[in-house]
Amino acid sequence: MRVAVADDAMLTRAGIVRLLRDAGVDVVAEAADAQALLREVALLRPDAVLVDIRMPPTHTDEGLRAAQTIRSTHPEIGVVVLSQYLEVGYAMRLFENHPEGIGYLLKERVSDVAMLLDALHRVRDGETVIDPTIVARLLGRRRRDDPLAALSNREREVLALLAEGLSNRAIAARLFVTERTVEAHNKRIFEKLGLDDSPDQHRRVLAVLAFLRA
Amino acid sequence: MAIGVRVAAALAAFGYGFGALSVADRAGEFTTYIGSFPQAGALFLAAGLALVTAGIAASLLRVAGGLGDLAVAGGYLWFCPLWVGWEGGPPLVRSLAMVAQGLAVPVLVHIVSRYLSNPRASHPIRVVVILLYADAVVSAVSLALFRDPFLDPFCWSNCRDNVFLVASFPELTRAVQRIDLVVTGLGVAVFAVLLLGRSLWASRPARRALWPVLPGAVLLAAATAGHARALLRTPLETPASSDFRLAFVGQCLAVLLIAVALPLPALRVHVQRRAIAQVVADIGGAPATGSLRAALRRALADPSLDIAYWLPSSRRYVDALGRSVVTSNGSSGRVVTRVVRDGQPIAVVTHAAGGPDVAAHVGAAVRLALDNERLRAETLAALVDLRASRKRIVEAGDLYRQRLERDLHDGAQQDLLALLFDLRRARTTAAGSAVSLLAEAERAVQASIDELREIAHGIYPAVLTQVGLASALTSLAEDARIPVEIEPVAERRYASNVEVTAYLVVADTIGDATQRAASFAGVRISGDDRRLVIEVHDDGRARTRPLTQLEDRVGALGGLMEAGAGWLRAEVPCG
Numbered sequence: 001m002r003v004a005v006a007d008d009a010m011l012t013r014a015g016i017v018r019l020l021r022d023a024g025v026d027v028v029a030e031a032a033d034a035q036a037l038l039r040e041v042a043l044l045r046p047d048a049v050l051v052d053i054r055m056p057p058t059h060t061d062e063g064l065r066a067a068q069t070i071r072s073t074h075p076e077i078g079v080v081v082l083s084q085y086l087e088v089g090y091a092m093r094l095f096e097n098h099p100e101g102i103g104y105l106l107k108e109r110v111s112d113v114a115m116l117l118d119a120l121h122r123v124r125d126g127e128t129v130i131d132p133t134i135v136a137r138l139l140g141r142r143r144r145d146d147p148l149a150a151l152s153n154r155e156r157e158v159l160a161l162l163a164e165g166l167s168n169r170a171i172a173a174r175l176f177v178t179e180r181t182v183e184a185h186n187k188r189i190f191e192k193l194g195l196d197d198s199p200d201q202h203r204r205v206l207a208v209l210a211f212l213r214a
Numbered sequence: 215m216a217i218g219v220r221v222a223a224a225l226a227a228f229g230y231g232f233g234a235l236s237v238a239d240r241a242g243e244f245t246t247y248i249g250s251f252p253q254a255g256a257l258f259l260a261a262g263l264a265l266v267t268a269g270i271a272a273s274l275l276r277v278a279g280g281l282g283d284l285a286v287a288g289g290y291l292w293f294c295p296l297w298v299g300w301e302g303g304p305p306l307v308r309s310l311a312m313v314a315q316g317l318a319v320p321v322l323v324h325i326v327s328r329y330l331s332n333p334r335a336s337h338p339i340r341v342v343v344i345l346l347y348a349d350a351v352v353s354a355v356s357l358a359l360f361r362d363p364f365l366d367p368f369c370w371s372n373c374r375d376n377v378f379l380v381a382s383f384p385e386l387t388r389a390v391q392r393i394d395l396v397v398t399g400l401g402v403a404v405f406a407v408l409l410l411g412r413s414l415w416a417s418r419p420a421r422r423a424l425w426p427v428l429p430g431a432v433l434l435a436a437a438t439a440g441h442a443r444a445l446l447r448t449p450l451e452t453p454a455s456s457d458f459r460l461a462f463v464g465q466c467l468a469v470l471l472i473a474v475a476l477p478l479p480a481l482r483v484h485v486q487r488r489a490i491a492q493v494v495a496d497i498g499g500a501p502a503t504g505s506l507r508a509a510l511r512r513a514l515a516d517p518s519l520d521i522a523y524w525l526p527s528s529r530r531y532v533d534a535l536g537r538s539v540v541t542s543n544g545s546s547g548r549v550v551t552r553v554v555r556d557g558q559p560i561a562v563v564t565h566a567a568g569g570p571d572v573a574a575h576v577g578a579a580v581r582l583a584l585d586n587e588r589l590r591a592e593t594l595a596a597l598v599d600l601r602a603s604r605k606r607i608v609e610a611g612d613l614y615r616q617r618l619e620r621d622l623h624d625g626a627q628q629d630l631l632a633l634l635f636d637l638r639r640a641r642t643t644a645a646g647s648a649v650s651l652l653a654e655a656e657r658a659v660q661a662s663i664d665e666l667r668e669i670a671h672g673i674y675p676a677v678l679t680q681v682g683l684a685s686a687l688t689s690l691a692e693d694a695r696i697p698v699e700i701e702p703v704a705e706r707r708y709a710s711n712v713e714v715t716a717y718l719v720v721a722d723t724i725g726d727a728t729q730r731a732a733s734f735a736g737v738r739i740s741g742d743d744r745r746l747v748i749e750v751h752d753d754g755r756a757r758t759r760p761l762t763q764l765e766d767r768v769g770a771l772g773g774l775m776e777a778g779a780g781w782l783r784a785e786v787p788c789g
Contacts, residue, residue: 009628015635022642059620060680084627084667087677088692089685107631108663111638111656142697144734213688 003120004029004044006037006063007052007082016050016110023113025120032056034066041070041077048078048120052107053090064094071101078123080116082107086137088213091130099165100202103129128165128205135163138212150192158185163208167201217273220282224270227289231262234296237303245299245371247462250453254462261469262292268476275480284325285476291318292469298372305375312372313354319398319438320346323405325472326431329424329479339408346401353394361387368449392446399442406435417566422515426478430471437464489513490580503594504534506587510563510580518548519565523588525595531562534587536594555581560588604770605711612674612714619674627666634659675717682706683713687720687737694724696752697734704739708746712786715767716748719775719784722764723750730754745773745788751781 003025007013010032017027029040033056041049049070055062067079080103083090091104103123109131110116119129139148139160148156154175161171168186172179190196195207235255238248248255269285297303297311320343327343362382363373368391409431413424441461445451451458490513511519522531522539533539541550541562551563561584634656641652670676678686684703691698707713720737727735732754741747756779764784768775773786 009624009632011632012628012635015632015639018639019635022639054623059624084623084631085677086667087681087685087689089677089681089689092685093681108634108660110631111634111660113638137692141692142694144697144699 001048001117001120001124002026002028002044002046003048003050004031004037004040004046005050006031006034006055006066007050008032008055008059009052012052012107019110019113019116020050023117025117034062037066038069041074045074046077048080048124050080050082050120053081053083053085061090061093064090067094067102068096071098075101077101078120078126079103080105080119080123080129082110086134088130088134088138088209091134092209092213095128095206097206098202099128099205101126101128103165104134105129105131106133109133122165122170127167128202130164130205130209132160132164135160138163138209141212147193151189155185155189155192158182159189159208162186162189162204163212165205220270220273220286224266224286227266227286228263230290231259231266231293234293235259237300238296245301246296247453247459248296250459250462254453257463257466258296261466261473262289264470264473265289265292265476268473271477272480275477275484281325281328281476284321284328285473288318288321288325288469291315291321294318295371305377308372308375309358309377312376313358313378316350316354316394317347319402319434320350322434322469322472323402323431325476326409326427326434327405329427336408336412339405339412342401342405342408346398346405349394349397349401353390356390357387360390368451370451391449395442395446399439399446402435402438406432417518418515420566423479423482426475427472430468430473430475433464433471434468437461437468440464486513487577491577495579503587503590506580506583507534514565516565519563521584521587522562522564523584523591524559524561525588525592526558527592528595532591532595534591534594536591536596536598538595553581553584555585560585601770601772605772608767608770609711612711615674616676616679619670619676622666622670622673623676627663627670630659630663630666634663678713678717679710683708683716683739686713686717687739690717690721690724691737694728694735696724696728696732698724699734699736701736701738708788711771712746712788715771715773715786716746716784718767719748719764719782720750723752723782726757726759727752727754730757741785741788743788746786748784748786749781753780 003020005013005016005020005027007016013030013032017030020027028044028046029037031037031040034051037049037051049067051063051067053061053063055066063081067081070077070079078101081091081094082105084107086106094102094104101123103119105116105119109119122129139156148159151159157175158171161174166174168179168182172182175182193211195211235248235258238246239255248258265285266289269282269287269289271282272285273282291314294311294315297307298315300308323346324343327339358376358378359380360383361376362379362384363369363376365382365384366373366387409424409428413421413428416424438461441458444455444457444461448455448457453459453462490510507519507521510521511517520533522533522541524531531539531541541564542548548564548566551565552559553561553563560581637652637656637659641649641656644652675686675689677689682705684705687700687703691700708716716739724735724737727750730752732752735750735752738749739746740749757777761775761777761782765775768784768786771786773784775782775784777783
């Protein structure tokens with residue numbers, strides 16, 4: 001797999017690149033700012049891109065905007081945005097209404113190489129990825145009349161994986177059940193929460209996230 | 215000139231006028247207009263005496279511009295034609311009167327032009343007045359020196375006497391007479407047009423000062439021009455002819471109208487002065503802010519009047535509320551009057567041009583009231599400065615915290631991440647007990663990363679600036695240890711100091727509610743373009759901790775905060 005990495009902090013970037021190469025990933029390009037990244041991507045057409053959310057010159061959301069640009073001009077390239085912030089607001093801004101092929105991970109997740117590689121593959125395949133820590137935080141929010149209380153433990157597990165953007169097949173693999181079981185779980189979950197069961201996997205993620213954020 | 219001399223001159227004019235009339239009655243039936251119809255004498259006398267009376271009244275009322283003296287002089291000149299027509303009278307008197315009579319119209323026009331005093335009469339009008347005077351003087355002198363009454367085919371009022379005759383030039387005489395008529399006729403017509411134009415474009419106060427004299431001026435111009443035109447057509451003046459009679463009546467009425475209008479400005483000034491004095495007495499010692507300006511506006515009938523107060527300590531001008539203002543140097547149509555008390559400048563009054571002279575109206579009482587308002591404005595200005603300073607201090611603090619968060623994010627947090635990655639890499643090539651040690655180290659570093667992230671978030675929530683208030687509040691709810699319900703918030707952005715304040719109010723209140731063992735908290739954000747309203751309610755115990763910090767912050771932005779059992783409400787202006 002061919003990957004481009006963009007982060008303005010040299011040490012972190014070097015660390016990420018080394019970890020990826022150790023894992024057998026072909027890091028074809030490194031960039032320290034959004035402009036350089038877009039140039040390299042246009043030139044080399046990697047399979048996926050890893051980009052930090054905050055980059056020069058303003059250090060606010062250059063990475064976010066670069067990710068959106070890459071998705072709109074090269075829809076076959078997956079993008080994983082790395083952030084040090086737990087807030088889902090950033091991810092929602094990133095997705096707007098099209099979460100396909102985009103992932104939002106906490107930067108420290110890079111040290112979990114297996115999960116990082118999994119995320120890169122998934123975005124390349126056009127799926128959505130949300131960091132599990134962020135999902136856990138969402139699910140852990142204290143509520144008065146907790147609608148999640150109506151769910152069984154298994155259903156909560158499935159809901160969490162749905163929020164992380166996993167496909168039915170990936171959920172089935174993770175929980176060691178069949179896809180059909182997963183589909184049944186989904187149906188019940190959506191019924192209990194009063195959500196429309198969207199057949200589109202990507203809209204599903206957005207619907208769940210929106211529900212959890214309300 | 216002492217007032218006594220003026221009064222004497224005016225009384226003498228009465229005698230002079232009556233004398234002239236009796237002379238005309240007896241020995242001038244066909245040499246003056248008196249006797250051409252029954253009321254001619256009375257009308258003529260009334261006009262002249264009215265002018266003299268108006269003149270002395272204007273002098274007594276201290277109307278500016280020497281109008282009183284001009285009017286009395288005009289009255290004397292007005293009666294000259296009667297002396298000219300004095301058949302059998304002394305030749306010197308008749309000759310002198312002939313020289314003087316031409317000045318009557320220029321003097322009347324001059325009187326009218328004196329009404330345009332604020333600002334002064336424009337260039338064209340002054341030129342016309344000077345032209346009329348010059349023409350009258352040149353004609354009078356030329357005719358005195360060169361007109362031989364015996365050789366003048368069109369003489370009617372004086373066909374005998376001219377003591378100043380030097381040489382006899384009938385053609386020159388005729389030419390001078392015709393030129394004089396043309397110049398006078400055109401001059402008064404142009405004057406009337408300029409005056410009308412002036413009154414159409416003037417400001418309201420200027421128009422009010424002008425309109426009393428306008429009818430008389432227009433009538434004078436019409437009558438004089440008509441008389442000149444008639445004379446040019448039929449050079450022999452005949453009082454019996456209707457054209458000439460009409461012009462005569464017109465001129466008499468015009469002089470009456472001008473005379474009536476003469477003392478009006480002085481009367482108005484008196485009325486306004488008393489109105490202002492009354493207002494100042496009404497205001498008393500502790501006027502409401504801006505009441506002095508309202509009073510002056512009413513008294514001077516100028517709604518555009520403005521007052522700016524001078525603050526010597528900060529060397530600038532402020533309005534009645536203490537806000538800085540810039541004073542112009544009198545743009546077109548506006549006049550700036552400086553008010554001084556005990557040698558110190560206290561205020562500047564900007565008002566419309568053409569109105570009454572403000573400096574004349576500002577007596578001691580008004581000066582005192584202005585000074586009082588100035589002192590109050592000074593206090594208010596200090597308050598305005600204080601609020602601005604408070605706001606800047608809070609914003610400086612916020613800016614510093616933002617930088618601190620960024621430094622942590624880009625510095626210490628990045629370093630820990632790099633360390634984490636290095637440890638991870640090391641683990642892949644490690645063996646034996648080192649593996650578990652490294653795993654332990656990784657966990658420790660991860661814990662530090664989490665902790666540092668929380669600290670940075672507590673210093674300043676970056677999501678607030680980058681995504682907005684709605685997201686930041688949701689994040690607060692996700693972190694909170696008690697259930698927090700946030701009513702749907704519009705995704706709009708506000709000024710950053712407003713958003714930070716709103717966030718802190720909610721964050722602090724939720725934290726406080728948690729400590730008061732609340733089981734939940736509800737947050738509502740509402741508002742419009744002018745202000746943001748933050749409401750938080752909870753079911754915790756009664757508050758014991760004072761809310762000074764929040765109040766200070768909200769107050770620094772000019773907002774208000776109130777709280778009660780289980781609720782808190784803050785309003786922050788957004789403007």
